[in-house]
Amino acid sequence: MNAGPRLFLRPGESVAHRDYPEWGRGSVLEISTSTIPGGAAYVRITFEDGQERTFFNDLDDSRCAYFLGLKRIDRREGDVPFPW
DSSP states (O other), X not given: OOOOOOBSOOTTOEEEESSOGGGOOEEEEEEEEOSSTTOOEEEEEEETTXXXXXXXXXXXXXXXXXXXXXXXXXXXXXXXXXXX
């Protein structure tokens, strides 16, 4: 039995992109998962540059945002995502 996608990000979490520091920090707006087994899972993020971007959000997919450079930021701990 398939338990569904292993989600990387959830609404309200903060992120930064390793390769695009000019985007600034991002905030996860929503996630979307397919009801079809094996279907895609997406995450929509708004960044400080004013743009909304959509990424794959399934850790079992090589196209997942995690593997493409997004990092979750824990603002409570003062996490610095990348040493730009």
